[in-house]
């Protein structure tokens with residue numbers, strides 16, 4: 060039952076008897092901060108229920124909500140940027156006095172934040188007022204703006220999350236992401252829409268860019284942009300075409316206030332430190348990528364034009380690779396190029412112009428394959444925490460199957476001190492085709508990377524086809540790697556039995 064969510068390992072950390080006693084004395088309410096984490100079970104904080112059973116929007120409700128705003132709010136001069144997906148700009152949504160109230164209230168409370176998935180060393184960041192958010196929420200002026208949003212979207216007040224205020228100085232940005240962090244199986248459900256208001260206008264740059272619809276909302280004082288986070292045709296899926304980014308501020312300072320809106324009451328479970336919701340959000344971490352298949356299916360089922368959410372690749376690249384340096388952009392660019400090469404990009408066509416089903420099907424299959432390979436490449440890159448950007452480029456090319464381009468890229472990488480031999484990278488990643496290609500190009504079958512042979516890598520990662528290829532090419536099965544033992548030992552340790560068998564047949568001892 061999605062209305063009740065039970066947390067795993069939820070217990071009375073402070074001890075059952077003690078917790079029950081405190082709970083019976085009303086401490087769960089009196090001393091919630093301590094009790095709801097230390098005596099979660101006795102305070103019934105392990106089971107979170109949905110206090111309000113009515114979803115803010117049903118199927119078709121997203122479109123109806125936006126159309127109603129366009130009709131009923133001429134005072135905000137609504138400008139429809141896009142209907143698929145829904146993106147709507149509203150002028151003078153916050154008054155200059157309200158805007159100033161946000162800025163002034165946060166003025167002593169700015170804290171550095173990092174972009175999603177980006178480590179300290181990566182510069183791009185903004186300043187947020189998050190740790191001051193509870194005080195902010197209580198301000199009459201903030202309540203007033205929230206009520207306006209509640210009325211505008213016809214969403215109950217408790218469904219509105221706490222407001223998120225962010226300041227961007229020159230050079231700062233909010234990199235590509237999707238706002239859908241919710242899950243359908245939590246009490247608060249998914250995020251239906253986001254409203255971003257600009258309370259301080261930069262002199263240049265800093266707009267909110269929606270790449271998939273090729274549109275930037277300039278950050279004008281008082282202006283707001285409202286966009287859908289759920290698919291109108293299937294409100295249990297995110298609207299993947301609203302990936303967006305807060306573009307780099309070129310001159311001046313920008314302050315943006317985000318209001319994320321939920322399907323159900325967010326405030327109650329959140330005030331109760333609803334552990335289950337947090338848990339689901341933490342492990343759930345369903346990324347936009349995880350919905351791609353279902354999203355494309357749902358578009359097809361709803362008779363919508365076949366459009367691929369390309370900026371999802373930026374998002375995915377950033378949140379998964381721990382070292383968000385140039386290689387992510389490079390990987391994304393490569394992915395896009397590969398898609399272009401396969402004619403996957405020019406998809407924004409009217410239904411009548413659309414290719415026939417068969418062609419569309421194969422286009423889609425190719426895209427998914429390209430994206431899947433990209434994903435494989437990224438996880439492979441992640442598997443080498445110390446891998447340098449140069450290798451990532453090569454790895455991405457390998458994964459994309461661009462063997463011709465991969466070779467020079469990998470050779471370049473190898474020139475860098477401590478470079479990994481291309482054959483070792485390909486062997487680790489299990490790219491049998493690339494291994495064949497490299498061997499044909501004269502790669503040394505024993506060339507080591509970090510003291511380990513290509514066959515050792517293939518064995519370690521259980522790449523049986525690659526291992527077979529290397530053995531056929533003359534790799535010595537019993538070569539001892541520096542500090543790593545033999546390929547057979549590696550395969551055994553990792554329980555890659557098919558590789559173990561292959562190596563034994565090839566004469567490996569042990």
Ligand SMILES: O=C(O)CCC(=O)C(=O)O
Nearest residue numbers: 233266267304305315317
């Ligand atoms: O600052 C912006 O333009 C966008 C902010 C945003 O995307 C967010 O807060 O989720």
Ligand SMILES: [Fe+2]
Nearest residue numbers: 236237238303
């Ligand atoms: Fe956002």
